[in-house]
Amino acid sequence: MMTAQSPVDLTTYPPIDPPERILLGPGPSMADPRVLRAMSAPLVGHLDPYFIEIMERTQHLLRYVFQTRNPLTFSISGTGTAAMEAAIANMVEPRDPVLVCVAGYFGQRIAEMAERYGGDVRTITVPWGEVFAPQMVASALKEHHARVVAIVQAETSTGVYQPIKEIADVVHMSTGILIVDAVTSLGGMPVDVDANGIDVCYSGSQKCLGCPPGASPITFSPRAEQKLRSRQGRQAVIRNWYLDVTGLEKYWMVRPPQYHHTAPITANYALYEGLRLVAEEGLENRWARHHRNAEKLWKGLADLDLTLHVPEEHRLTTLTTVRIPDVVDDMAIRQRLLSEYNIEISGGLGELKGKVWRIGLMGYSSREENIALLLAALEKLLS
Amino acid sequence: MMTAQSPVDLTTYPPIDPPERILLGPGPSMADPRVLRAMSAPLVGHLDPYFIEIMERTQHLLRYVFQTRNPLTFSISGTGTAAMEAAIANMVEPRDPVLVCVAGYFGQRIAEMAERYGGDVRTITVPWGEVFAPQMVASALKEHHARVVAIVQAETSTGVYQPIKEIADVVHMSTGILIVDAVTSLGGMPVDVDANGIDVCYSGSQKCLGCPPGASPITFSPRAEQKLRSRQGRQAVIRNWYLDVTGLEKYWMVRPPQYHHTAPITANYALYEGLRLVAEEGLENRWARHHRNAEKLWKGLADLDLTLHVPEEHRLTTLTTVRIPDVVDDMAIRQRLLSEYNIEISGGLGELKGKVWRIGLMGYSSREENIALLLAALEKLLS
Numbered sequence: 005m006m007t008a009q010s011p012v013d014l015t016t017y018p019p020i021d022p023p024e025r026i027l028l029g030p031g032p033s034m035a036d037p038r039v040l041r042a043m044s045a046p047l048v049g050h051l052d053p054y055f056i057e058i059m060e061r062t063q064h065l066l067r068y069v070f071q072t073r074n075p076l077t078f079s080i081s082g083t084g085t086a087a088m089e090a091a092i093a094n095m096v097e098p099r100d101p102v103l104v105c106v107a108g109y110f111g112q113r114i115a116e117m118a119e120r121y122g123g124d125v126r127t128i129t130v131p132w133g134e135v136f137a138p139q140m141v142a143s144a145l146k147e148h149h150a151r152v153v154a155i156v157q158a159e160t161s162t163g164v165y166q167p168i169k170e171i172a173d174v175v176h177m178s179t180g181i182l183i184v185d186a187v188t189s190l191g192g193m194p195v196d197v198d199a200n201g202i203d204v205c206y207s208g209s210q211k212c213l214g215c216p217p218g219a220s221p222i223t224f225s226p227r228a229e230q231k232l233r234s235r236q237g238r239q240a241v242i243r244n245w246y247l248d249v250t251g252l253e254k255y256w257m258v259r260p261p262q263y264h265h266t267a268p269i270t271a272n273y274a275l276y277e278g279l280r281l282v283a284e285e286g287l288e289n290r291w292a293r294h295h296r297n298a299e300k301l302w303k304g305l306a307d308l309d310l311t312l313h314v315p316e317e318h319r320l321t322t323l324t325t326v327r328i329p330d331v332v333d334d335m336a337i338r339q340r341l342l343s344e345y346n347i348e349i350s351g352g353l354g355e356l357k358g359k360v361w362r363i364g365l366m367g368y369s370s371r372e373e374n375i376a377l378l379l380a381a382l383e384k385l386l387s
Numbered sequence: 388m389m390t391a392q393s394p395v396d397l398t399t400y401p402p403i404d405p406p407e408r409i410l411l412g413p414g415p416s417m418a419d420p421r422v423l424r425a426m427s428a429p430l431v432g433h434l435d436p437y438f439i440e441i442m443e444r445t446q447h448l449l450r451y452v453f454q455t456r457n458p459l460t461f462s463i464s465g466t467g468t469a470a471m472e473a474a475i476a477n478m479v480e481p482r483d484p485v486l487v488c489v490a491g492y493f494g495q496r497i498a499e500m501a502e503r504y505g506g507d508v509r510t511i512t513v514p515w516g517e518v519f520a521p522q523m524v525a526s527a528l529k530e531h532h533a534r535v536v537a538i539v540q541a542e543t544s545t546g547v548y549q550p551i552k553e554i555a556d557v558v559h560m561s562t563g564i565l566i567v568d569a570v571t572s573l574g575g576m577p578v579d580v581d582a583n584g585i586d587v588c589y590s591g592s593q594k595c596l597g598c599p600p601g602a603s604p605i606t607f608s609p610r611a612e613q614k615l616r617s618r619q620g621r622q623a624v625i626r627n628w629y630l631d632v633t634g635l636e637k638y639w640m641v642r643p644p645q646y647h648h649t650a651p652i653t654a655n656y657a658l659y660e661g662l663r664l665v666a667e668e669g670l671e672n673r674w675a676r677h678h679r680n681a682e683k684l685w686k687g688l689a690d691l692d693l694t695l696h697v698p699e700e701h702r703l704t705t706l707t708t709v710r711i712p713d714v715v716d717d718m719a720i721r722q723r724l725l726s727e728y729n730i731e732i733s734g735g736l737g738e739l740k741g742k743v744w745r746i747g748l749m750g751y752s753s754r755e756e757n758i759a760l761l762l763a764a765l766e767k768l769l770s
Contacts, residue, residue: 271651
């Protein structure tokens with residue numbers, strides 16, 4: 005046994021005591037205080053009858069926020085990117101033709117992941133800030149008969165809300181599976197999995213659901229399940245152990261549950277409480293609140309002579325991209341917002357870096373007082 | 388927009404209010420109350436200067452508990468199994484000869500994962516409850532010149548503590564990389580990454596570190612880093628996006644950090660506070676506490692005429708496997724422990740199912756009063 009030592013005096017490290025930020029970036033948003041309290045409840049085991057009850061109720065709540073009857077609906081034990089990877093790893097078999105609609109950073113990420121899982125990936129693109137016409141997807145599917153099509157409904161990098169229903173119809177006519185990223189819409193804007201004909205839909209907990217990141221919703225339609233079960237031969241084994249739905253479903257869907265991995269107990273407590281808050285408020289009221297508050301923000305930004313990047317009819321209400329005026333120093337303004345007002349907003353990502361700010365009004369962060377404060381601060385800093 | 392509806396009345400779901408369990412199974416163990424309080428602090432963004440400071444301090448603390456100088460030391464945004472997969476995904480290239488020492492359930496899991504990542508996997512086995520002789524590993528390496536060797540130091544399924552130093556020497560003579568699973572040892576028993584010559588070591592937060600599951604420590608030696616950087620051609624791309632260390636290190640190791648995925652902020656708060664508690668107690672005092680309490684448990688179990696599965700010299704102090712007497716109903720006793728005493732212990736896993744109970748004394752759960760209560764309860768239930 006060696007003598008335990010460290011080159012740093014670790015006993016001087018202070019306890020956790022974060023500044024009270026007003027989180028108006030692209031996520032994480034502020035967690036509802038009720039969620040934080042739920043999270044600090046004592047742990048139970050991942051096979052405890054109490055925890056199993058919470059899992060089952062979480063599944064019911066998730067079906068409600070997704071607006072789906074899909075039995076295979078649960079949470080992934082990781083953040084939103086892990087849920088994205090769960091969708092891809094389980095749906096994309098090596099050599100599967102895959103079509104990814106790329107109109108932002110997260111569309112690119114999906115395409116990159118699909119390649120890692122051996123997909124024969126093609127992309128179609130529109131400029132960052134625009135939407136796909138269903139006809140464009142139809143044309144692409146004629147050339148590349150994709151078994152899997154993926155699109156980001158609510159692009160956190162651009163602030164655009166893509167039309168899903170018409171694209172889903174096109175994908176299904178061509179017998180494909182449609183994967184939809186709802187990380188920045190679920191709980192804040194309509195996702196409507198069944199009505200829109202979405203086959204695999206995933207999200208995160210840290211945006212419009214008002215929880216910390218760590219347990220991420222996902223749902224698979226019967227058609228997606230069928231694709232999963234029809235994987236054969238060497239392709240039958242999912243090339244990812246932690247995110248393998250054929251293993252995860254033995255924990256989530258079978259009683260008594262079989263051990264797969266230790267669930268992140270407190271993250272699941274948090275998700276349950278966050279979903280309960282959605283059910284109490286009511287999905288439609290919640291969508292209306294996000295809409296109402298976004299309109300206030302948009303009006304206020306216009307009053308400051310700032311230009312929004314996305315035309316109103318395609319805008320997310322949960323995340324707004326606003327063009328940074330040429331004369332303004334991106335970083336300096338954001339740093340002053342943080343240091344002088346404790347407000348976090350975010351810069352652009354990818355090709356919009358330096359060109360836009362991203363302002364999120366998601367979940368618990370979508371509140372009138374936050375908008376008033378941000379607008380007052382921007383007015384002062386930009387004058 | 389469809390009308391939001393649910394077939395279940397979700398508004399009747401109660402808030403989180405778990406029973407106060409005494410968690411003496413193989414994990415999760417009880418979280419230290421200080422950790423739960425740290426976790427309920429308000430969120431900051433994953434690129435916030437405050438969070439970056441917490442990340443850096445966490446890395447220093449992790450180097451201390453791992454007893455390593457490895458720069459590439461951080462946490463994976465998932466539970467222990469995700470950290471296992473991070474080790475395998477980054478070290479095992481397709482067609483790499485891999486040797487896995489299997490002496491329990493988690494050794495099997497490693498072998499299964501290594502196959503998913505395309506490794507040319509061989510296993511050597513000893514009965515569940517025994518240790519590997521270094522000579523056995525040396526012989527196997529003569530036949531199968533493995534680039535990667537993996538072993539579980541502390542098998543949660545058997546209660547055995549494997550010797551690492553001698554095996555590491557054998558692996559390095561054969562120029563391989565040694566991966567060690569320390570999920571049930573880190574913070575409770577010596578792991579000593581540098582002194583033992585471990586190349587990749589990972590753990591979970593929910594056992595001897597006294598945190599909830601959700602952020603899992605991992606460290607890579609310079610030799611492991613070299614293997615990672617020497618991946619070439621199609622093998623250069625890690626077949627897992629979320630766990631790709633070449634992406635993660637741009638967030639953890641580069642300043643300013645580059646966005647990879649949204650860190651599970653509160654799980655990182657928890658890990659930081661759990662590690663601070665380890666530093667305050669001191670690693671060696673902590674090892675001694677786990678040892679002292681395990682001896683009390685062992686003595687008490689012997690007084691109840693129960694037989695321990697593992698000889699004392701190879702026993703974990705963090706997890707004890709005790710044989711279930713033939714006349715005793717495994718499930719009935721565990722259910723009564725839970726319902727009458729609020730105590731969770733666990734049954735056997737894999738080939739020890741129905742044969743042993745697994746009693747964990749890990750982190751905050753390793754306390755004298757828990758042992759006294761468990762022994763009193765067992766005495767009553769077994770009489």
